[in-house]
Amino acid sequence: MKQLQVLLVAGTHGNEINGIWLFDEWKKSPFLINSHGIQTLKIIGNPEAKKAGTRYIHNDLNRSFKRETFSSLNSSNYEERRASELVNLYGEAGENPCQIAIDFHTTTASMGSCLVVYGRRDADLALASLIQNQLGLPIYLHESDQKQTGFLVESWPCGLVVEIGPVGQSLLNSRIILQTKLILETLMEQIHKVKNFNLFFPEKLVIHRHIKSIDYPKDKDGNLDGYVHSLRQSKDWQELKKGDELFYKLSGETIRFEEQESYIPVFINEAAYVEKNIAMSFTKRELWNFKQSWRQSLIDLVHQK
């Protein structure tokens, strides 16, 4: 049986630095975080962007994990090369294979701590359930979004994004660092328990299922001409109902939410999403029954069956 290895990634976006800093401290002080004997590899996702102090060099690395570009080790696009390199180095069939990837992000939105899963893979949902059961974190299920694809963790058999905010880009913040550390420790502990069959899954999990994203108000030339209303700013995870304030224009006009259906908005005013034409995303909060197939999938993966 091969040994389980967990890939821990920080700085997939070069200006999200709290995780990078935590990894550096952990390397200096190996006992800083109890890895419960789980073998980990800690890497900076986008070291060039980190050096430049930007999110990315040519393209968002966390949209660059696409099957069609995975032979791109000679691409002129740095992130295409880097995505291929990471899969070659640490992918399931890579030189130093990892079975689980955890990708640590921060956001300028007031998301608190949350997990993001992409699609409905059994092992992802099992691992997310374990963490939610320990820490109560919301789970954002990102799916059915043709415009946003190519996420890092999708290239590993099991993977989660940890998303923590609000914090400015390129800013270290004590609260964010400690939240990152807590989740990392909990992940290590839970994976250890799966390894030892000492695991307890909840019967239900709460999922925030992605429905769609909406753009900022734009003028006829496509320029931003409004911003997130002060009553919507920092109200991530709080229900949005018909008539609620969405955006404000300096002309004095308030743009309201006009749909009949209500949603739970997330990633409200994430600085890096302006260029993606996303002012916020809408989700539906759902209570799901835990499936035994999820459990089995995670156990099989951890035990390398």
Next chain:
Amino acid sequence: MKQLQVLLVAGTHGNEINGIWLFDEWKKSPFLINSHGIQTLKIIGNPEAKKAGTRYIHNDLNRSFKRETFSSLNSSNYEERRASELVNLYGEAGENPCQIAIDFHTTTASMGSCLVVYGRRDADLALASLIQNQLGLPIYLHESDQKQTGFLVESWPCGLVVEIGPVGQSLLNSRIILQTKLILETLMEQIHKVKNFNLFFPEKLVIHRHIKSIDYPKDKDGNLDGYVHSLRQSKDWQELKKGDELFYKLSGETIRFEEQESYIPVFINEAAYVEKNIAMSFTKRELWNFKQSWRQSLIDLVHQK
């Protein structure tokens, strides 16, 4: 008599975008801000950095206004070129001369709205007094700091920096935009009053005088190994006394303030100052008497005597 022109600058740091956005909206809707008949020029300080989404390209533009580099229109350093260009275009002796420069900044520190003046120029102190008298904003007097020089506004006969936070880099925020707008309107109104000799100066002003800056904790290799303590984060303008918490290390160690003297800290954990080795700056709060010479200097400048 030449006409008074006020240079309004936003985006001197390319990732401080709220002022840029406000200017754009103002250009689209000329009545958005009442300029009280004062002639203004609105420019983006560092348009290349704005495009790149970074603070600067080669060097901090707001440290590049140095006499020795002002013939550098052919420099390979973008910011040296840009500083020379701005002075040639809009300086007192430039093609389109401006007498007053107002430079709009944002910070990741919890500074609220404040004014920064550099050195003790009469006209600067007079204009800052008028604004403090209207809005109660704190004034940070930056002086006697050999490591930080070459500020944009120093190249104009009168100039202030408006600094507003907290807001992340490259993030639009409704509160920051409205605070910027209010100060801009108040500046226009007060300059208009000086022009019409309808001005009322306070007898006193409160100054936060720069004393020194302190660095983050570093390890023996010079790497950051601690961050701002959660009890110090966001406590700008609040007195720091002996024994108070300053920094925290993940080892569990708290680094406290050990001097006998107390200070008022500002720019606590400004993301862009990490590379300048500044974790925060210390000031002394002082009550100054208003001097008639300040008043006369501003009146003479506005009336182009």
